[in-house]
Amino acid sequence: MDEQAQSPRVTSSEGSDSPGSAGISVVKDLVYWSDPKKTGAVFGLTLTLLVSLAVFSVVSVLAYLVLALLSVTISFRIYKSVIQAVQKTNDGNPFRVYLEQDISLSADTFRKYCDTALAHVNYALKYLLQLFLVQDLVDSLKLVVLMWLMTYVGAVFNGLTLLILVVLLTFSIPAVYKKYQTEIDHYVDLVQKQVSCMVGKIQEKLPGTKRKNE
Numbered sequence: 001m002d003e004q005a006q007s008p009r010v011t012s013s014e015g016s017d018s019p020g021s022a023g024i025s026v027v028k029d030l031v032y033w034s035d036p037k038k039t040g041a042v043f044g045l046t047l048t049l050l051v052s053l054a055v056f057s058v059v060s061v062l063a064y065l066v067l068a069l070l071s072v073t074i075s076f077r078i079y080k081s082v083i084q085a086v087q088k089t090n091d092g093n094p095f096r097v098y099l100e101q102d103i104s105l106s107a108d109t110f111r112k113y114c115d116t117a118l119a120h121v122n123y124a125l126k127y128l129l130q131l132f133l134v135q136d137l138v139d140s141l142k143l144v145v146l147m148w149l150m151t152y153v154g155a156v157f158n159g160l161t162l163l164i165l166v167v168l169l170t171f172s173i174p175a176v177y178k179k180y181q182t183e184i185d186h187y188v189d190l191v192q193k194q195v196s197c198m199v200g201k202i203q204e205k206l207p208g209t210k211r212k213n214e
Helices: 002-012 019-030 036-054 058-087 109-132 138-157 159-170 173-179 180-203
Strands: none
Touching: 019 159, 036 058, 036 159, 109 138, 138 180, 159 173, 173 180
16 A cells, blocks of 8 residues: 555656656746746736736636737738738748647657646545545644635635735745745744644644654
8 A cells, every 4th residue: 555655756756857847847947037038928928817817707818818819920921921022022921930840749748748647646636535534633633724724815815816816926935035045944944843843742632643653
């Protein structure tokens, strides 16, 4: 049973060139603003999309996005056609380079992404089963406290508002942490020591909270 429970972790941590590792590297570059132009574009588009979804319906937002994209591509195509007619050239479709690119997903790549996703799903299901069946009482109590707090959060914010806040925090906290890492680590260490002390006291008083490795 132990080997089966650990197998998803092994599968999900295969070589650094796996799809999961490549995706994590891209996300890190974005949230740490390694390329300000790229991060700014992704951040701006994501925030604009979420705010639009908060104001308009999903159907309206998708329709406007498609219309905007088509307006740009059709206008550019007409403009290039006029230029070619004036200059009497026959360059053809200005998007020909992109049309000739092979954007199909290979079977091997698709299987790699599926295997990586499956490993994470299996691990998440195993962990949720342990929480709901109270393998460790402290971890299950933590989930109870978290869900209790989320009831208050849900009463104040809706899902889209929370997503907007998550996006704002995701693109701001890592950059702030990178700049003030020493000071933040110091205070986080103090908080962790206090939390560990409190959890230890709870484990001593409640039955069935002693961990297996103790």
